[in-house]
Amino acid sequence: MRRQRLVFGTYDVPDARLLDRFVAAGGRAVDVANVYRDGESSRAVARWLRGRDAADVTLYAKGCHPPRCAPAQVGEEVDRARALLGVERLDVFLLHRDDPALPVTAWADALLEQVAAGTIAAFGVSNWTVERLRALHREVGGAALHAFSNHFSLAELVAPPWPDCLAMTASELRDMGTLGMSVIAWSSLATGFFAGRDVPGWDSPRNRERRERARDLAGELDTTPTAVALAYVLAQPAHVLAAVGTTSATHLDDAFAAAELELSPTQTAWLASAPS
Numbered sequence: 439m440r441r442q443r444l445v446f447g448t449y450d451v452p453d454a455r456l457l458d459r460f461v462a463a464g465g466r467a468v469d470v471a472n473v474y475r476d477g478e479s480s481r482a483v484a485r486w487l488r489g490r491d492a493a494d495v496t497l498y499a500k501g502c503h504p505p506r507c508a509p510a511q512v513g514e515e516v517d518r519a520r521a522l523l524g525v526e527r528l529d530v531f532l533l534h535r536d537d538p539a540l541p542v543t544a545w546a547d548a549l550l551e552q553v554a555a556g557t558i559a560a561f562g563v564s565n566w567t568v569e570r571l572r573a574l575h576r577e578v579g580g581a582a583l584h585a586f587s588n589h590f591s592l593a594e595l596v597a598p599p600w601p602d603c604l605a606m607t608a609s610e611l612r613d614m615g616t617l618g619m620s621v622i623a624w625s626s627l628a629t630g631f632f633a634g635r636d637v638p639g640w641d642s643p644r645n646r647e648r649r650e651r652a653r654d655l656a657g658e659l660d661t662t663p664t665a666v667a668l669a670y671v672l673a674q675p676a677h678v679l680a681a682v683g684t685t686s687a688t689h690l691d692d693a694f695a696a697a698e699l700e701l702s703p704t705q706t707a708w709l710a711s712a713p714s
């Protein structure tokens with residue numbers, strides 16, 4: 439179900455009513471991180487989780503953001519995420535960054551130790567190169583490696599909005615289908631670029647042309663350019679999930695409306711083929 443491919447992003451501290459609305463509309467996954475708003479976003483999710491059936495929501499919890507990006511700190515970061523979120527065991531713990539100077543085995547050992555201890559059910563990585571992800575997959579197999587999260591949207595990333603953030607291409611996304619994991623596209627709306635915001639990380643002639651095309655198609659389909667851009671991400675294979683951040687009930691409803699919007703292969707190809 440396409441609605442379940444939306445992931446509620448918590449870079450901004452989430453409002454409990456918005457999270458309720460998200461689940462009522464069919465959303466089933468929340469993206470959190472130890473560093474978001476210095477832990478306040480995770481605490482808000484913990485308050486929301488209290489008294490509800492946590493089993494109907496998957497939490498993707500990130501830790502080990504620099505300067506705490508070391509295998510020796512995985513245990514502490516897992517414990518911090520569990521404490522902030524008020525859960526005994528994390529559904530999926532993701533490394534927020536890589537340290538490419540280290541062999542992937544160092545990370546693999548630290549993550550598998552947490553699985554063995556029962557503090558995490560599964561793990562993943564974010565802002566890793568696809569090459570390093572594949573090396574990790576070879577090391578640990580598919581059993582516990584459940585998620586990968588880099589940037590992907592209709593707009594190509596031209597400058598990382600945060601240091602060492604990485605994007606992935608549409609062909610990399612497709613190829614990752616063979617790894618049997620969920621791939622979460624973060625900032626899937628290019629942080630408001632399609633709503634007309636000229637955010638430096640995505641502002642380029644090619645992306646402006648893509649935004650024009652999204653506007654044209656939105657006019658034809660009687661929807662918004664943002665909805666078209668999100669539908670483009672959801673037009674990728676089913677293992678691709680879209681992390682969306684919003685503080686607005688209307689924008690959240692727009693995201694679910696976009697999940698119903700199925701673009702044709704021709705429309706998808708036309709959006710992505712904008713010349714610079």
Ligand SMILES: NC(=O)c1ccc[n+]([C@@H]2O[C@H](COP(=O)([O-])OP(=O)(O)OC[C@H]3O[C@@H](n4cnc5c(N)ncnc54)[C@H](OP(=O)(O)O)[C@@H]3O)[C@@H](O)[C@H]2O)c1
Nearest residue numbers: 447448449624625626627628629633681682683684685689
């Ligand atoms: N793994 C990582 O390193 C990483 C990096 C970045 C983000 N993330 C995750 O991905 C999530 C989403 O990314 P993001 O929050 O950076 O960016 P995003 O989802 O691409 O865009 C969010 C922005 O778009 C606006 N917006 C949303 N829906 C809209 C609509 N229908 N019309 C107009 N504007 C709309 C929001 O404003 P309103 O509040 O007004 O709706 C907000 O300013 C984050 O919350 C976080 O969980 C992960």
